[in-house]
Amino acid sequence: MQFRKLTVSAALAAGLTLAAVVPATADEPAPGPTTDTLTVATFNASLNRGRAGELLEHLATGDNQQARNAAETIQRINPDIILVNEFDYDADHRAADLFRKNYLEVSQNGAAPVEYPYVWTGPVNTGVPSGFDLNNDGEIKPGDDAWGFGLFPGQYGFVVYSKYPIQADQVRTFQNFRWQDMPGALLPQQADGSPWYAPEEIAKFPLSSKTHADIPVDINGTIVHVLAAHPTPPAFDGPEIRNQKRNHDEIRLWADYISGAGTYLYDDNGNTGTLPSDANFVILGDYNADPVDGSSYNSAILQLLHNPRVLDPKPSSAGGAQESALQGGVNPDHKADPKYDTADFGDARTGNLRVDYVLPNQGAVVEDAQVFWPTRDDELFRLTGLDKDPNTGERIPFPTSDHRAVWIKVKFPAQASPTPSPTPSPTATATASPAPAPSTAPSSPQAPAPTASVPAPPAGPAPSASPTRSVSPAPAASPSGQAAPGSLARTGVNALGLTAVAAVLLAGGALLLVRRRRS
Template sequence: MSRRRALTAAAAAGLGLPAGAAHAAASGPAPVIQPGVGPAGRGRSTNVRFATFNASLNRAVEGGLLADLETGQDPQIRAVAEVIQINNPDVLLINEFDYDAEHRAIDLFRRNYLEVGQNGRTPVHYHYVHTAPVNTGVPSGLDLNRDGTVGGPDDAWGFGLFPGQYGMVVLSRYPILTREVRTFQHLLWSSMPGNLIPESYYGTEIAAQLRLSSKSHWDVPIQIGTKKVHLLAAHPTPPSFDGPEDRNGRRNHDEIRLWADYLRPGKASRWIVDDSGTTGGLQPSESFVIAGDYNSDPTDGDSWPGAIDQLLEHPRVRDTKPASAGAVEAAQAQGGANSDHKGDPRYDTADFSDVPGPGNIRVDYVLPSKDLQAVASAVYWPKAGEAGSELTGTYPFPTSDHRLVRVDLQIRGL
């Protein structure tokens, strides 16, 4: 693996420093930012594109993603990079990006894939990065799946074959205020008032030790001109792969509820404690964008009732309902579970198995606060035969079974 720029990403991710200075030596000067596309200046407004993409950049063995990133030729990663280049987000959350403590993976992803034009696309540059440890694959030392043994992916704090599998990363063209980032990796599920822990399944001793977040929850403040926007990033567990106790469905609901409570001042958010010991939620005056794969559809699938509605119907949240024509076409062509869905297929963001399985559903979200003006939104799901449709095929899919979701917001730098 190349180590020439390994410290660049580590500095950006761990210290909140722009990667631009060291980065420029490796890849040339930073791109010119045009009005309405990049950083907002004082006294004017600009459109900023926020996006989320569960890119399936996870591998079955620790170090597998690093090996694929180093080559610069992995076809799936190239396709992921091309999707990002086509959509050109200014702030991007990637779910399912395996974490490594030295942050080499994200550095390689930028240098070998994003900053190289894929199939003639324009390269993209992100000088600010945030990533951090997650609960997936981290041994709990407890028998969480109640099979009489301790160890393995089901007994990790979050399901994973190794620590950091299915991690997250934030890429931004705007400064990330890393010293203000709040993480909630260690927040106890039992600390949530009225939680849905199936204590009869886990037992009192284990229930008291469970972590709420299956990966992590991050509040990542981003400075856009004079405006600070909090990116609230997460990836709750799928509400499946359990038994009649519905432990994953319950956890998914409460992982989503964490952000719903975080947006409520006073008593409702007083129980929330971040990993540095600071309590409480986000102030009512603060702007935010909730982003990520929340593994919950408002009408279909097997979520706990009302799970994602905790955000979609929250008084501070705006749902722009990103849509695509490709999702409608796919639901009609694939049939199966899709034929029984109650929700409008144009809002689907994931192409899951139809028989058996939940079919295509809406699980990926970019939800801005109501004080931010939404200009446009979309799910990147081209119809068959359209340009880019080769990047979003069904299994074996060239990128992911999820689609990139984007929302353009008008941000005024006053």
């Protein structure tokens, strides 16, 4: 912006005082204050295992290579808040604590350790037996017939790590909200138009395949609601497209929650209500839905990306674009720019997609937005790698995950006081990962019972969080980077070059000259 040069000339009578000169009005309205810059990330780290307790075994020592790779990825980004998807849940929260102590707090390949005094994890629907034949194949068995696909309760759970305090008594979860209670729910149907699920099944059927969690984090007095979820993949079904429709409505839950349209929602403590209209939030997770490619129902993720309350910073990478070109398959047929891809799926049928999201509220200032996907000539490519041998074509496991970490650097509008939200019952027992000292450990929840149904609301207590140490940490410096692509809402103040204001008292008069120069 070019600043005007102002000249003021006046003969001042004796005793007249000039106190100040008001600068010219800027082109933009003066914005409000913001929080410090935060790095916020989501990462489907594939820290899930094939049987209950196996992840605990792998994390008990610090030598599991895949866990080391996941930890190094997080250390390279150094987020202040991160959601880790596909992290098996255990009722004592030992896995969340072991990953923190044995991996995140230990340098991996020279990367600086990262400490998270605040952790949240809670029970999920994956692997919890329904007692029904949900896929209508004539058998009741693990996997498809669980309330969320999984072989044991807690498989494919998630955990949130934070450098800032989590408000334990304000966490809301929607694990037990029933699908049929969503107005206009896309309940699947048989070919003849009859319901896919029997009345006794749908009466107990939870919408969330894992859980939906609203986790308020206190950023030096400003509350940011971390909205964490992991909707079911819109695949692995039949003509009834039951998983596509469930994925759509799982995404819709957050769209309604942030827009005020979700007055029908009740959380796991029986509280109703949506997020206040002035609340800061960031939607995190693997939503298994690409805006234009893939198999999602009716471009389900656009319910969030086109929501007037949501800012899409469009994180990108050079590695995603490179892999799309090198891997071929169906990737060249995709409509979206591959630099936005966040997952490396099979090239023959699905291809690489954008399915992992970090979406803050409008009014936030995004300074950078990236997908952690190094190019093949980058030393860090060893953390993402390939799932097949480039020489033989033989299938091999990814070094870490088929998903890529996604992160943004962001400032949120500061609040004078915390935004109120419904307070769960003080009987809530699912808490943050316990501290090593048993005397200070918060109470732990019971694992979801492998019963034949999810209790009707208000069901089991909502997971909450508490600090695992008594100190509130000073946030570590976040990684730097270039400005994020795409149009970003701005609330920062432009720097103005101003000269000092002069005041002159002259008995016989004076001449005042004030100039504002270009900086």
